[in-house]
Amino acid sequence: MTTATATLVRWLVDPARQEELLGDLEELAGRGPGRLWLDVVSVCVRQSRLVAAVRSPSRLAAVVAVLAAVAMSSTAPALRTVRAVDPAGEFTLEFDGARVVHATLDGAPVPPHRLVQQPGRLVIRGGGDAGNDLDIQLASDGSFYWSARSPRPTTRP
Amino acid sequence: MARIGAFEELVLLAVSGLAGEGYGVTIQAELERETDETISLGAVYATLDRLERKGLLRSRVGPATAERGGRRKRLYRITPDGAAAVREMQRIRARLGRPTLHPARA
Numbered sequence: 001m002t003t004a005t006a007t008l009v010r011w012l013v014d015p016a017r018q019e020e021l022l023g024d025l026e027e028l029a030g031r032g033p034g035r036l037w038l039d040v041v042s043v044c045v046r047q048s049r050l051v052a053a054v055r056s057p058s059r060l061a062a063v064v065a066v067l068a069a070v071a072m073s074s075t076a077p078a079l080r081t082v083r084a085v086d087p088a089g090e091f092t093l094e095f096d097g098a099r100v101v102h103a104t105l106d107g108a109p110v111p112p113h114r115l116v117q118q119p120g121r122l123v124i125r126g127g128g129d130a131g132n133d134l135d136i137q138l139a140s141d142g143s144f145y146w147s148a149r150s151p152r153p154t155t156r157p
Numbered sequence: 158m159a160r161i162g163a164f165e166e167l168v169l170l171a172v173s174g175l176a177g178e179g180y181g182v183t184i185q186a187e188l189e190r191e192t193d194e195t196i197s198l199g200a201v202y203a204t205l206d207r208l209e210r211k212g213l214l215r216s217r218v219g220p221a222t223a224e225r226g227g228r229r230k231r232l233y234r235i236t237p238d239g240a241a242a243v244r245e246m247q248r249i250r251a252r253l254g255r256p257t258l259h260p261a262r263a
Contacts, residue, residue, distance in 0.1 A: 017202075020218075023228030024181040024198060035195075042199025 005040045012044040021047060080142075088149030091127070091134075098138065159211045161242050167192065168204045169243050172214060173235045180219065180230040181205075205233060213239030 009022055021043050028039055079101070081094045094102035100122050103110040114125040120138050127134030129150050136146045161169065171187040172179045179187070185201045208214040219230040235243075 019228045020181065020231040021198075021202070023221075023225035023230060026226045026228065027182045027224055028198070038195070039198040042197035043202065044199070046199035046203040 005036065008040060008044055012049065013047045014049045017047050082144070084144075084146075086146070086148040087151040088129070089152070091124075093122070093136070093144065095142070098140070098142070100138070158245055159213060159238065159242055161208075161211075161213070161246060164200075165204055165208055165213075166243060166246050168201065168208060169213060169235055169239050172205075172233045173240065173243070175233075177232065177234040179233050184233065208239065209233075211238075212236060213242055 005025065006022060009025065010018060013021055025036065025040060025043070029036055079094060079096055081092055083090060083092045089106045091106070092104045093100050100115065100117060103115055103122075103124060105124065105127055110124055110127065114127070116123040116125060120140075122136045122138055122144075124134040124136070126132070134146060134149065136144050138144045167188055168184065171184050171191070174187060175183055181198055181201055184205070185196055185198055188196050188201065205214060205216070209216055213236055214233050215236050216231050216233050219232040221227045221229045
């Protein structure tokens with residue numbers, strides 16, 4: 001039996017039943033991970049300490065409310081905006097998970113047709129030096145890298 | 158007398174067949190072998206608990222064994238009321254089953 005399954009049982013199962021259930025699952029561990037998980041999940045659901053805790057309607061309502069909140073938070077989009085600066089100025093990228101859904105250059109929104117997204121890479125058309133593309137490498141850990149743009153020539157009045 | 162469902166009857170029969178030495182794993186194995194179906198451990202324990210609450214089973218904590226990581230088993234034994242409930246179910250089934258010996262023709 002893995003540590004994860006044992007931890008799950010310790011969290012969810014009535015403490016008075018844990019010894020016999022963990023012992024049974026230890027014996028069943030040799031039947032393969034799929035079958036073991038079926039038994040672990042069934043035990044956690046049917047012998048859950050939550051079952052005893054939600055016998056009254058008010059407690060049940062509280063548990064349902066908490067579960068609904070957890071479920072809603074897990075489906076809500078996790079947007080993250082990152083501000084980046086190089087010698088040419090500032091730009092921002094707004095991520096929904098690993099995908100960039102919005103960008104700004106010097107505070108101005110970048111039209112969607114100028115955002116070209118590929119696996120591990122984002123290109124902002126015309127966002128680089130001298131009207132070239134700005135090529136941004138996206139790492140799996142959420143960080144990103146690009147070649148710093150040159151300072152823009154100052155315009156004289 | 159407490160009425161029992163079909164699965165409860167199977168669990169009582171498995172416990173009875175294991176003669177007081179049955180516990181979660183062996184009861185589940187016995188049921189799966191005889192029914193040829195996958196039966197979850199959670200379903201087995203939920204039924205064992207219900208039958209114990211009805212007074213049809215009794216449990217005790219057994220010895221620890223090495224293959225269980227030193228953990229003890231909960232061993233189940235059928236009570237006289239449990240045995241009577243099974244006999245009653247078998248009587249009912251026998252009475253109801255007789256007409257099915259002459260099935261209607263399509």
